[in-house]
Amino acid sequence: MTETSLRFLVVNAHPHDFTHYAGTVGIHTTLGDSVTVVVATSGALTHNEKLSDELKKPPEERDPAILNEPPDEYAAQKADELRKAAALFGVTDVRILDGPQPFLAQQNPHIIDQITDIVQEVRPHILINQSPYLLTGARKGLLSGYLEDDHIQTAFAVEKAQYYASTPRPGSTLAPHRIAASFYPGVYFPREDWDFAVDISDWFDKRVEAENLFKSQGHWEAWSDKRMEVTLGNHGWYSGTLYAEGFVQARTEILPKITLSPFTLRAAEESPKDHMERIVGSPKPD
Ligand SMILES: [Zn+2]
Numbered sequence: 001m002t003e004t005s006l007r008f009l010v011v012n013a014h015p016h017d018f019t020h021y022a023g024t025v026g027i028h029t030t031l032g033d034s035v036t037v038v039v040a041t042s043g044a045l046t047h048n049e050k051l052s053d054e055l056k057k058p059p060e061e062r063d064p065a066i067l068n069e070p071p072d073e074y075a076a077q078k079a080d081e082l083r084k085a086a087a088l089f090g091v092t093d094v095r096i097l098d099g100p101q102p103f104l105a106q107q108n109p110h111i112i113d114q115i116t117d118i119v120q121e122v123r124p125h126i127l128i129n130q131s132p133y134l135l136t137g138a139r140k141g142l143l144s145g146y147l148e149d150d151h152i153q154t155a156f157a158v159e160k161a162q163y164y165a166s167t168p169r170p171g172s173t174l175a176p177h178r179i180a181a182s183f184y185p186g187v188y189f190p191r192e193d194w195d196f197a198v199d200i201s202d203w204f205d206k207r208v209e210a211e212n213l214f215k216s217q218g219h220w221e222a223w224s225d226k227r228m229e230v231t232l233g234n235h236g237w238y239s240g241t242l243y244a245e246g247f248v249q250a251r252t253e254i255l256p257k258i259t260l261s262p263f264t265l266r267a268a269e270e271s272p273k274d275h276m277e278r279i280v281g282s283p284k285p286d
Pocket residue numbers: 013014016017046151
């Protein structure tokens with residue numbers, strides 16, 4: 001089989017959600033694959049740390065400039081942060097839709113229509129979607145995965161759009177399109193549910209930089225360093241590499257034969273010391 005360049009469509013509930021698999025995106029744009037980033041809502045109601053801090057103060061101490069900042073301005077800041085973050089990973093095609101928050105798929109058929117149009121326009125081979133699973137396999141899954149959560153509702157909207165895009169629509173000039181494979185970011189699942197992890201060690205610095213861009217969510221350098229080290233470092237540690245991003249694949253993939261990645265083969269062949277050095281990212285001193 002010859003290698004063809006792949007078209008990716010990645011859909012998120014909020015701007016920052018893109019960062020959870022951005023290292024993998026960077027690997028693909030570098031290989032010449034194209035990536036379109038879609039965000040269903042502006043994220044204006046999510047993680048407004050400045051406003052949150054202000055509202056915790058006694059009323060007379062609150063800064064009216066922060067209290068009265070129009071949501072549009074905050075949304076524009078988030079859009080700007082996302083565009084800059086996407087650019088770090090070679091993505092220029094960023095589309096922010098006007099889904100309201102809280103976002104409910106069924107109440108926003110225009111968002112489903114817009115995503116349907118984007119699927120038929122971009123004609124992706126690969127979709128990275130929010131996880132549509134309510135329970136994440138753990139008892140505490142319900143805490144992060146309740147039915148009206150923006151992420152799950154975005155996943156529902158995309159599942160619908162995917163179906164609509166694959167069937168001919170009366171009145172539409174766009175040809176139907178079926179997406180070959182869908183993946184969900186591993187961050188929404190317990191690690192035992194992951195199908196694979198991508199080695200993003202070369203993209204770690206960019207992931208820290210991207211995290212740091214989201215000033216609207218209160219991030220700063222030490223936070224970004226810490227968060228990326230403990231999350232990507234943890235994923236790497238358990239996957240047998242320096243830093244990794246996990247994925248769950250929506251359907252079983254048909255392969256021409258059993259295939260092993262070079263990482264898997266190397267991990268089996270290298271010495272324990274080499275393996276430890278690789279996970280640490282630097283040589284053991286003599
Ligand atoms: Zn989010």
